[in-house]
Amino acid sequence: xxxxxxxxxxxxxxxxxxxxxxxxxxxxxxxxxxxxxxxxxxxxxxxxxxxxxxxxxxxxxxxxxxxxxxxxxxxxxxxxxxxxxxxxxxxxxxxxxxxxxxxxxxxxxxxxxxxxxxxxxxxxxxxxxxxxxxxxxxxxxxxxxxxxxxxxxxxxxxxxxxxxxxxxxxxxxxxxxxxxxxxxxxxxxxxxxxxxxxxxxxxxxxxxxxxxxxxxxxxxxxxxxxxxxxxxxxxxxxxxxxxxxxxxxxxxxxxxxxxxxxxxxxxxxxxxxxxxxxxxxxxxxxxxxxxxxxxxxxxxxxxxxxxxxxxxxxxxxxxxxxxxxxxxxxxxxxxxxxxxxxxxxxxxxxxxxxxx
Amino acid sequence: xxxxxxxxxxxxxxxxxxxxxxxxxxxxxxxxxxxxxxxxxxxxxxxxxxxxxxxxxxxxxxxxxxxxxxxxxxxxxxxxxxxxxxxxxxxxxxxxxxxxxxxxxxxxxxxxxxxxxxxxxxxxxxxxxxxxxxxxxxxxxxxxxxxxxxxxxxxxxxxxxxxxxxxxxxxxxxxxxxxxxxxxxxxxxxxxxxxxxxxxxxxxxxxxxxxxxxxxxxxxxxxxxxxxxxxxxxxxxxxxxxxxxxxxxxxxxxxxxxxxxxxxxxxxxxxxxxxxxxxxxxxxxxxxxxxxxxxxxxxxxxxxxxxxxxxxxxxxxxxxxxxxxxxxxxxxxxxxxxxxxxxxxxxxxxxxxxxxxxxxxxxxxxxxxxxxxxxxxxxxxxx
Numbered sequence: 001x002x003x004x005x006x007x008x009x010x011x012x013x014x015x016x017x018x019x020x021x022x023x024x025x026x027x028x029x030x031x032x033x034x035x036x037x038x039x040x041x042x043x044x045x046x047x048x049x050x051x052x053x054x055x056x057x058x059x060x061x062x063x064x065x066x067x068x069x070x071x072x073x074x075x076x077x078x079x080x081x082x083x084x085x086x087x088x089x090x091x092x093x094x095x096x097x098x099x100x101x102x103x104x105x106x107x108x109x110x111x112x113x114x115x116x117x118x119x120x121x122x123x124x125x126x127x128x129x130x131x132x133x134x135x136x137x138x139x140x141x142x143x144x145x146x147x148x149x150x151x152x153x154x155x156x157x158x159x160x161x162x163x164x165x166x167x168x169x170x171x172x173x174x175x176x177x178x179x180x181x182x183x184x185x186x187x188x189x190x191x192x193x194x195x196x197x198x199x200x201x202x203x204x205x206x207x208x209x210x211x212x213x214x215x216x217x218x219x220x221x222x223x224x225x226x227x228x229x230x231x232x233x234x235x236x237x238x239x240x241x242x243x244x245x246x247x248x249x250x251x252x253x254x255x256x257x258x259x260x261x262x263x264x265x266x267x268x269x270x271x272x273x274x275x276x277x278x279x280x281x282x283x284x285x286x287x288x289x290x291x292x293x294x295x296x297x298x299x300x301x302x303x304x305x306x307x308x309x310x311x312x313x314x315x316x317x318x319x320x321x322x323x324x325x326x327x328x329x330x331x332x333x334x335x336x337x338x339x340x341x342x343x344x345x346x347x348x349x350x351x352x353x354x355x356x
Numbered sequence: 357x358x359x360x361x362x363x364x365x366x367x368x369x370x371x372x373x374x375x376x377x378x379x380x381x382x383x384x385x386x387x388x389x390x391x392x393x394x395x396x397x398x399x400x401x402x403x404x405x406x407x408x409x410x411x412x413x414x415x416x417x418x419x420x421x422x423x424x425x426x427x428x429x430x431x432x433x434x435x436x437x438x439x440x441x442x443x444x445x446x447x448x449x450x451x452x453x454x455x456x457x458x459x460x461x462x463x464x465x466x467x468x469x470x471x472x473x474x475x476x477x478x479x480x481x482x483x484x485x486x487x488x489x490x491x492x493x494x495x496x497x498x499x500x501x502x503x504x505x506x507x508x509x510x511x512x513x514x515x516x517x518x519x520x521x522x523x524x525x526x527x528x529x530x531x532x533x534x535x536x537x538x539x540x541x542x543x544x545x546x547x548x549x550x551x552x553x554x555x556x557x558x559x560x561x562x563x564x565x566x567x568x569x570x571x572x573x574x575x576x577x578x579x580x581x582x583x584x585x586x587x588x589x590x591x592x593x594x595x596x597x598x599x600x601x602x603x604x605x606x607x608x609x610x611x612x613x614x615x616x617x618x619x620x621x622x623x624x625x626x627x628x629x630x631x632x633x634x635x636x637x638x639x640x641x642x643x644x645x646x647x648x649x650x651x652x653x654x655x656x657x658x659x660x661x662x663x664x665x666x667x668x669x670x671x672x673x674x675x676x677x678x679x680x681x682x683x684x685x686x687x688x689x690x691x692x693x694x695x696x697x698x699x700x701x702x703x704x705x706x707x708x709x710x711x712x713x714x715x716x717x718x719x720x721x722x723x724x725x726x727x728x729x730x731x732x733x734x735x736x737x738x739x
Contacts, residue, residue: 007500012549013714014422014499046425047415050380056425064718066500068422101397108398131458138460236453243449244441245398 004071006033009064019069021077028067038067040082048087049075057085108245115237116265124229129193132229136193139228140179143189143197148182148355150200155180155354158347162213165342166220169283174223178216182355186301188215190222190273192229200355205297209342212351214277214291221276227269234265274326287339292330299323370710373660376418377702383691386412391688403437404430409691410492413698419498427502428495436491448473482516482538483509489542494723498548504719507545515541528570532562532647539651548657549716557654565646572639580628587624634676641671652705660709664701674700 006017006028017030022037029035038059046056046066055075057067069075079085159178167173176194183199190196196219198212206212222228274291281288333339343351390405407430414426448469455465486509493503519534536559543555645666652664678693 009500010718011714012499012501012716047411064497064500064502066425066497101393104397104400127457135457135460138462142462232457236457240449240453243445245400 004028004074005068006030007066007068008033009062009066017067019067019074021074021081026067026078026082038062043078043082043085045085045087049079049085111241115241116234119237120230120233121226123233124226127192127229127233132193134193135232136191136195136228139191140195140197143191144181144183150180150182150355152350152354152356154347154350155352158343158351159354161343161347162209162216162351165286166213166217166280166284169285170280172224173220173280176220176223180354186298188219190219190228192226192232194223196220196223203351203354206294208290208293209348209351210287210290211294211297212290213286213342214281214288214294217277217280217286218273218291220280221273222269224276225269225272227273231265231269271326271329274329278330282333282337285333285337285340286342287333288330289332290342292327295323295327295330299327369714370659370712371420372710373707374420375702375705375707377699378416378418378423379695379699380412380416383412383695387688387691390691400434403433406430407433409694412691413695414496416695417698417702422499425497426495427497428491432491444476478520479517480513481520482513485516486512486542489546493546494719494721499713500718501549501716502719503549504547504721505542505545506547506721507541512538512541529566532559532566535647536562536651539654543651543655547719547721549719551658551711551716554656555651555654556656557650561650562643562647565643569640569643573636576632576635576639580632584624584628637675638672641668641675644668645671656709657707658709658711660707660711663706663708665704665706670700670704 003016004019006015007013008015013032015030015033017028017033019026019028021027025037025039026043027035027037038057038061042060044058044060046058049055051072055069055078057069058065059067069078159180163173163176163178174194176196178196178198180198180200180203184201185199186202186205188196188198188202196216198215198219202215203212277291278288281291386408390401390408393401394405407426407428410426410428414424417424452466452469455463455469459465486505486507490505490509493505496503515538519530519538522530522534536557540555543553546553645668648666648671649664652662652666655662674696678696681689681693681696
């Protein structure tokens with residue numbers, strides 16, 4: 001019989017022992033080891049048995065002790081008596097792991113739904129005004145960094161007149177801060193705290209006041225639905241969620257998923273703002289086709305590459321697919337409502353010169 | 357040792373130790389399972405993956421014919437990381453988020469918190485390394501006896517922080533002394549059962565290799581700088597220096613040809629950065645090899661002294677091989693990379709002199725129940 005080795009877990013000495021298989025227990029003894037029994041039920045394999053390799057065992061009563069069997073026949077006979085030593089993947093073990101993973105994923109999906117879909121739009125209307133105001137002011141500063149704020153007196157009052165005109169028939173319209181910046185790219189932005197920024201290029205490219213009014217109504221749509229506040233909550237929530245998932249690391253993955261999520265919500269928000277814009281303009285008896293015409297100008301612009309910091313912003317605009325679809329959705333004023341002008345010709349001239 | 361009865365057995369007995377790496381099947385399966393479960397669990401499986409790899413690799417390391425055994429559990433690592441995240445990570449994330457929403461992302465408190473976190477992490481980094489080593493040793497069994505690490509993680513952490521400061525303030529020249537100091541603390545605190553490791557020696561022998569690598573690095577930086585300038589100067593002539601000045605002063609609408617310059621310069625910088633990221637480890641392999649050999653030769657266990665035949669060439673081959681392995685398998689081969697690291701040591705380590713193995717008793721240090729929380733949080737877990 002090949003001798004086995006016993007390590008008692010108290011000292012590093014190796015003790016040669018002879019092993020016999022009893023009815024209920026494995027028994028071993030040697031020169032320096034008094035006979036002892038390890039019941040079959042208490043045995044555990046350190047690793048699964050590979051023929052030709054030593055088979056290492058331990059017992060519940062002596063968790064640090066090790067018995068090393070070097071005889072395959074003996075090892076197989078033992079596994080026959082103590083089937084738990086066979087090891088390998090059990091159906092129960094696999095089911096447990098799969099269940100754990102499924103449960104974890106369900107929890108993540110729920111948290112993701114709360115953070116991305118459910119909470120932002122609700123929380124956006126709960127954020128204190130002072131918070132929205134402070135964040136909005138900072139966003140405006142960083143967005144327009146380096147660009148001139150246009151403060152031509154008559155232009156500013158023309159802009160005020162346009163906002164007042166939009167409020168006709170829309171008493172719910174919140175007080176707005178509308179500013180024009182001298183930026184060579186056609187765009188407009190809505191920010192937290194009822195802030196709207198329009199670029200000079202947009203005004204320059206507009207052919208009639210209704211087009212600017214359409215863009216303004218669209219941005220007012222964002223403001224009234226608090227889209228930028230919701231986006232702020234969404235981005236923050238996603239950052240928290242990702243840092244919990246990854247234990248604080250992995251910025252690349254989180255920013256890729258984050259940008260994808262944000263873009264998909266941006267598209268949804270754009271469509272919503274379009275709907276609000278058309279409704280506002282209809283109620284104020286302003287020709288909604290102004291917004292449509294602006295989109296057509298935008299469409300002609302798409303594909304033209306522009307460079308620099310402001311180019312990046314236009315390219316985000318360009319990633320909205322379906323400008324054509326948005327154009328199709330805009331209907332003229334219903335029969336019976338006659339469009340009234342947005343502003344006088346003199347005011348329109350003043351608005352065009354707001355940056356001079 | 358306090359045995360009162362007189363014995364003739366007092367003459368030193370012992371055996372020489374021999375380390376072999378005996379590879380086993382199953383690493384490929386382990387790599388694939390770890391990779392797939394990592395994806396399915398959105399990376400949370402990493403704790404169990406690391407545990408499985410260690411269990412496999414440890415069992416391949418045979419000392420005098422008996423394998424090492426890794427007894428750590430994935431749940432221990434998971435719990436440790438969870439607690440560190442709850443205590444350190446989550447409060448920071450929540451505070452930064454709250455301030456960003458309430459006061460805007462550019463409020464000075466955000467930068468303040470980030471600085472504070474950087475400081476705390478720097479102070480705790482050494483403790484993280486120390487505790488990770490303690491966890492690994494306490495989960496490593498040979499002949500039924502486990503390893504251990506005595507001493508204080510706080511002391512080690514402060515030493516580590518001081519060493520970082522000293523290294524940077526001396527332009528690196530304190531590195532050999534500081535590394536020796538840290539190694540002395542770590543090895544001196546290591547135990548196998550109740551038998552301590554000892555570490556004793558001077559930093560002097562490390563300095564020739566350090567000086568060589570330091571000056572080679574300086575030369576490489578200067579050389580690359582000269583190459584960059586010499587390569588670009590004739591391309592753009594006189595305009596180049598003027599354009600550089602304008603680039604740093606900042607121009608709103610750069611002329612079209614200066615965009616070409618930006619692209620060329622950026623491309624050149626990326627290429628040089630890549631060249632440097634290969635050159636740098638190649639240069640420093642000379643020092644790494646020297647440090648490994650010297651530190652091994654300063655290490656003793658009972659009456660045995662360690663010897664590690666590390667060489668710059670073999671370290672370069674190891675590092676670059678692992679880099680390529682990682683890149684071409686997208687990280688799936690991580691277990692093989694770790695096996696190569698352990699194998700490198702096993703193949704080149706010899707132990708001269710004898711260890712009285714039979715005299716070694718089980719460690720009395722308590723087994724912590726938590727894994728390498730800090731180390732995982734800071735991503736310094738190593739293998």
